[in-house]
Amino acid sequence: MERIKLKGGSLAGTYHCIDKGFSFIRKQVSLTENREFGFYRWFSQLKKLQRLGRMFPELFPKVIGIGLEGGMSYFDLEFIENSVTVHEFLTKNPSPKDVERLFSELVRTMDILHSVKMPSFVGGFELYIDQEVSHALSFCMDEPAFRQFAEHKKIVFNGKEIPSLLHRIEEFQKLAAKHYVKPEECLTHGNITLENLLYVPSKNRIVFIDLYEENYIDTVWNDYSQIAQSSNSLYELYNKKTPIVKRNSVTAEVEYSPGLAAFNKLFQKFLQDKLTPDERVLTSLYEVSQFTRMLPFKKTIAKDKMILFYALASELFDQITKHD
Ligand SMILES: Nc1ncnc2c1ncn2[C@@H]1O[C@H](COP(=O)(O)OP(=O)(O)O)[C@@H](O)[C@H]1O
Ligand SMILES: [Mg+2]
CATH class of the missing domain: 3.30.200.20 (Phosphorylase Kinase; domain 1)
Structure with missing residues (x-):
C-alpha cells in the first residue's frame, strides 16, 4: 500500500x-x-x-x-476526488463570482446541519468560557516565556498597544453572561475552519471534514466563529509565520489575500443580516475563545505560536469592548 x-x-x-x-x-x-x-x-x-x-x-x-x-x-x-480545502481555493484568488458561488453553497450546507435544534441552558456558556478561556490560559502559565508576556498589563501586537487579556477574564465572563440570553443548541461541525472544509469546484460541492465534539454547548455561533477564525482573523496565514517576540511585543505580518478578503466581506454581511446584536457579540466572544482554547495544543506542538495567538485574542477582545 x-x-x-x-x-x-x-x-x-x-x-x-x-x-x-x-x-x-x-x-x-x-x-x-x-x-x-x-x-x-x-x-x-x-x-x-x-x-x-x-x-x-x-x-x-x-x-x-x-x-x-x-x-x-x-x-x-x-477519498473526495478533485477536492481542495476552502482555504486553498480562496487563497488561489478565484474570481468574485466563484467566491460567491462557494459562499452560497457553504451557507446552504451549514443551514442543513444547524436546522436540527435542541434546547440548552445558560450555564453551558459559563462553563465553556471557564474551561476554554480561563482554564486554557491557566494551563499555559507554567510556560515561562508565555507567562512573562501575558502578565504585562499592556502588550503590543503588530505595533498596536492593547490590554493583555489575562487581566480581563472577569470582564469576559460578564460580557458573555450579558449577551448569552437565548440558549439554544443545534447540530454543529465543531471545528469548521476553512481548512476543514473540502470544496469540489467542478461540482460546487462542500464536504465537512475534521469535526470535533468538544464544544460543551453546540451553538451556531461557535461554528460561525470558527469560519471567522480563518476569514476574519486569518488563522491559517498567521499559523505559517514565525513571530518575532521582544519583551511585551509580538510581530508577524501576513500577506493580503483578495480571495479570503472577498469571502470575509460576504461572511460579515451574512452575520450582520442573520444575527441579533446579542448574537453578534457572542460570535465575536467565541472568536476570541478559539484562540485561547488552542493555546494548550500549541503548548504541546508549537510553543512559538502561543504568544502570537494570545496577542491576537487580546486584540479581538479589545475590539469587542470598544464597541459594546
Ligand atoms: N475525505 C477526504 N478526501 C480528500 N482529502 C482529504 C479527506 N480528508 C482529509 N483530506 C485532506 O487531508 C487534509 C487533512 O485532513 P484533516 O481531517 O483536516 O486532518 P488534520 O486533523 O490533520 O487537520 C485536508 O486538508 C485535506 O487536504
Ligand atoms: Mg484539519
Missing part, C-alpha cells in the same frame, strides 16, 4: 493511501501518548462522522474502516 502523509506529527497523522489503485484517507493517532488532546479528540471525530454521516450522507466523507496498527488506532474515509 502506498501512503502519502498529508498532515500531522508522530502522535497523529492524516494520510492519503492508495491500495491496488483504490484511494482513501487514513487518520491515525497514538493510543498511549497525550490521550486527552490526541486519542479522545480522534475518537470524538470518528463518532461524529459516523452519526452525522448517517443523517446527511452528502455532507460528510463516508467512514469505511476502523482498525489498529503499530500502537495506533485508525479510521479510513472515502
Whole structure:
C-alpha cells in the first residue's frame, strides 16, 4: 500500500493511501501518548462522522474502516476526488463570482446541519468560557516565556498597544453572561475552519471534514466563529509565520489575500443580516475563545505560536469592548 502523509506529527497523522489503485484517507493517532488532546479528540471525530454521516450522507466523507496498527488506532474515509480545502481555493484568488458561488453553497450546507435544534441552558456558556478561556490560559502559565508576556498589563501586537487579556477574564465572563440570553443548541461541525472544509469546484460541492465534539454547548455561533477564525482573523496565514517576540511585543505580518478578503466581506454581511446584536457579540466572544482554547495544543506542538495567538485574542477582545 502506498501512503502519502498529508498532515500531522508522530502522535497523529492524516494520510492519503492508495491500495491496488483504490484511494482513501487514513487518520491515525497514538493510543498511549497525550490521550486527552490526541486519542479522545480522534475518537470524538470518528463518532461524529459516523452519526452525522448517517443523517446527511452528502455532507460528510463516508467512514469505511476502523482498525489498529503499530500502537495506533485508525479510521479510513472515502477519498473526495478533485477536492481542495476552502482555504486553498480562496487563497488561489478565484474570481468574485466563484467566491460567491462557494459562499452560497457553504451557507446552504451549514443551514442543513444547524436546522436540527435542541434546547440548552445558560450555564453551558459559563462553563465553556471557564474551561476554554480561563482554564486554557491557566494551563499555559507554567510556560515561562508565555507567562512573562501575558502578565504585562499592556502588550503590543503588530505595533498596536492593547490590554493583555489575562487581566480581563472577569470582564469576559460578564460580557458573555450579558449577551448569552437565548440558549439554544443545534447540530454543529465543531471545528469548521476553512481548512476543514473540502470544496469540489467542478461540482460546487462542500464536504465537512475534521469535526470535533468538544464544544460543551453546540451553538451556531461557535461554528460561525470558527469560519471567522480563518476569514476574519486569518488563522491559517498567521499559523505559517514565525513571530518575532521582544519583551511585551509580538510581530508577524501576513500577506493580503483578495480571495479570503472577498469571502470575509460576504461572511460579515451574512452575520450582520442573520444575527441579533446579542448574537453578534457572542460570535465575536467565541472568536476570541478559539484562540485561547488552542493555546494548550500549541503548548504541546508549537510553543512559538502561543504568544502570537494570545496577542491576537487580546486584540479581538479589545475590539469587542470598544464597541459594546
Ligand atoms: N475525505 C477526504 N478526501 C480528500 N482529502 C482529504 C479527506 N480528508 C482529509 N483530506 C485532506 O487531508 C487534509 C487533512 O485532513 P484533516 O481531517 O483536516 O486532518 P488534520 O486533523 O490533520 O487537520 C485536508 O486538508 C485535506 O487536504
Ligand atoms: Mg484539519
